Amino acid sequence: MIAFAYVVPILLISLPELLGGEYLDSPNDFISSQMNFLTIVIVISVSFFGSSALVSEFHNRTGYSLFPNPISRNSIWFGKFFTAIIISFVLSSIFYKVVAIGAWSIYGSVPVEIISSWALSFPIVVMITSISFLFGVVLKSPTAAIVSVFILFVLIFPMIEGIIVGFADDKPWWLPSFISKVTEFSMYTPYPSDLNPGELPRGPFDQHRYVAYVDESLSLMFAYSILTAIVSMILFKNKEMS
Numbered sequence: 001m002i003a004f005a006y007v008v009p010i011l012l013i014s015l016p017e018l019l020g021g022e023y024l025d026s027p028n029d030f031i032s033s034q035m036n037f038l039t040i041v042i043v044i045s046v047s048f049f050g051s052s053a054l055v056s057e058f059h060n061r062t063g064y065s066l067f068p069n070p071i072s073r074n075s076i077w078f079g080k081f082f083t084a085i086i087i088s089f090v091l092s093s094i095f096y097k098v099v100a101i102g103a104w105s106i107y108g109s110v111p112v113e114i115i116s117s118w119a120l121s122f123p124i125v126v127m128i129t130s131i132s133f134l135f136g137v138v139l140k141s142p143t144a145a146i147v148s149v150f151i152l153f154v155l156i157f158p159m160i161e162g163i164i165v166g167f168a169d170d171k172p173w174w175l176p177s178f179i180s181k182v183t184e185f186s187m188y189t190p191y192p193s194d195l196n197p198g199e200l201p202r203g204p205f206d207q208h209r210y211v212a213y214v215d216e217s218l219s220l221m222f223a224y225s226i227l228t229a230i231v232s233m234i235l236f237k238n239k240e241m242s
Contacts, residue, residue: 001045001087005094008037013102027107028187031114034099035184038092039177042125043153045091050084050132051149052142054236059141063241073237081133081229088125093118117183120214123221124180128153130225131176134232137239153177171210176224178210179217186214 012034016023024030054077057063066076096118100110132149139145157177164172171194172178185192195209 001048001091002094004044005041005091006098008041009034009095009098009102012037013099013106023106026111027103027109028111028113030103030106031099031111031117032184032187034095035117035181035187038095038121038183039124039180040154041095042088042092042121042128043150045088046084046125046128046132047146047149049087050081050129051136051145053080053084054133054136054232055139055145056142058239058241061241067241074233077133077233077236081129084129084132085125088129089122092121092125096121111187113187113189117186120182120186120218123218123225124183127176127180127221127224130228130232134228134235137232137235165210173210173212173216174220176220179212179220181212182214182217185211 015021024033057066057076067073096114100114103114104110128149131152132145135148135152136142136145139148153176157175161172161175161178164170164175191214192209192211194211
């Protein structure tokens with residue numbers, strides 16, 4: 001996963017040069033364009049280190065040796081939870097480091113906004129980890145949990161977001177995939193806002209431009225994290241070995 005966190009941004013930085021393309025006009029645009037891939041890095045990390053953390057105790061029967069020890073299941077849950085968060089945030093930080101080095105090598109500067117974007121990646125890691133833990137305690141195999149979380153965040157949520165924006169012309173303010181875009185929008189000063197059709201040249205498709213606002217997104221991340229964490233903890237505490 002560490003190698004993956006390095007390779008992905010290196011490829012993103014190198015491809016325009018290798019293919020004879022041009023880089024974006026500013027380092028802010030350049031870094032902002034990488035944030036969709038940051039979400040993928042976080043999702044893959046959480047899928048491996050978070051989704052299977054709980055279900056493996058039941059699927060691999062390791063719970064028979066772990067649960068009888070003088071330690072509560074809540075302590076086990078918290079230990080696994082914080083470990084998954086630490087690992088995933090370290091990997092996202094590696095991604096930011098490589099992207100910052102790339103921006104400096106191309107533009108000769110690194111915008112200060114990258115610090116706020118990096119800080120906002122932490123609650124995103126916590127939210128995705130909490131949701132993955134819920135899948136990990138509900139499903140019966142590590143593979144099912146890993147695949148389900150990956151498909152949910154990489155395919156299903158973006159698909160729902162595209163349908164809501166493209167066909168319903170509405171703002172998917174509640175979707176985890178949408179609120180995760182605060183890392184992208186926070187690269188700009190002043191912070192962008194929603195735009196109505198006609199307010200900005202949008203090419204052949206003049207639609208709304210919807211923006212995930214920081215305060216609203218953080219509130220939703222907190223709600224998702226707390227609710228899914230509580231439910232997964234209760235289920236894990238009461239789940240029986242079978």
